[in-house]
Amino acid sequence: MGNLKVAKAHIRAENERIILDAAEAIFARHGFRGSTMQMIADQANLPKANVHYYFASKKELYRRVVEQIFGIWLQAANSFEQSDNPAEALRRYIEQKMEISRLRKNGSKVWANEVINGAPIIQDFLENQLTEWTDGRIEMIQKWIDDKKIRPINPRWLLYMIWATTQHYADFTHQVETLNAAEPLSKEQWEDATETVFQIIWAGLVPKSGT
Template sequence: MKDNETGKRTKNGRNAAGSRAEARRATEDAILKAAETVFAEAGFGGATMQLIADMAGLPKANLHYYFETKEALYRRVVERIFNIWLEAADVFDAAAGPAEGIGAYIDAKMEISRRHPNGSKVWASEVMHGAPVIQDYLETTLSEWTEGRATIIRRWIAEGKMADVDPRHLLYMLWATTQHYADFSHQIETLNGGKPLTDAQWDAAKASVKGIVLRGIGVSET
């Protein structure tokens, strides 16, 4: 009997701990989404912790419990979109060639622009202002990632799988094109009759971008 009671207490304790962890993750996610929106609209200088707390529907004190300073929250927002982009680039490492690697990368990056437009806008604004908060990311993680993908592209070129292009300029073009759908979403919606792109239009956009890029580097689409 005691063993059963102990087991129940342990199980209940684990359930309670799990529920608290889930609640914490949910609250943190709500804060990050609110912060993305506020930073995208007001910039780092114009954003305040009160505005972010209001957007998240939380007391300001609760916000400070998760993130002590505005800069800490801002860096977390930037980290999140950057890590999402890095995960999207994993296709490069396992791809047999540029059709698979670059094609899948374009799909992933455009989907991120669709689902995380504010994160992309925060990143773009930060970089356009000289990256005063995240310069260390550019000099370390981004630099290392870029060189790693450039090495893969050079290998594909050496194997005769694609045209001889400058890997860095190809990557810059991929970033500019895919992130345009997030950073200039208002312009795209305006040109689309004032409406967001439908699922079918997103699929068509992905196919168009892939076709243009792959043909431009001498690759047949898979």
């Protein structure tokens, strides 16, 4: 009896994972309304009714996908804390964000799609978790400024700049690859792009030596 329960729970966990991965890919490519349960089922190699068996509605499935992405974002964001040295903290954060853009393109695209459309489904994430996290990071950056470790700039615009620049490589992959002779960026290009993003931002933050 106990074994049966465990086996069934295992099947459920595995199928949910397969469907979530399939849904992320489809939602990233076609948006919420552009994606059909049939497409997701095909991507997962399951009959459409099975998808409905595990996720009651398309909306619930979508929300689970977005939740998953948001978790990864917040987790990476913690790297911000790990150093009191602004150069180190920013380098680590930019590197992590670029790494997520490289490895989790679909997640980033679903998020972008959702925000562009006014976040009809995940507004609560923006209002609660993201607002809290952002306010905390702004305080940290402001402290760096007060300590004259970086130039006085508005910390908020700096954060947006890092988000925009790093996520661009995930959200606009298709444009980036088209402009790269229809080829994905090579390992060297990813490293070079990451280094350039960090270098420009950091050089733009260093306090003027003469001041």
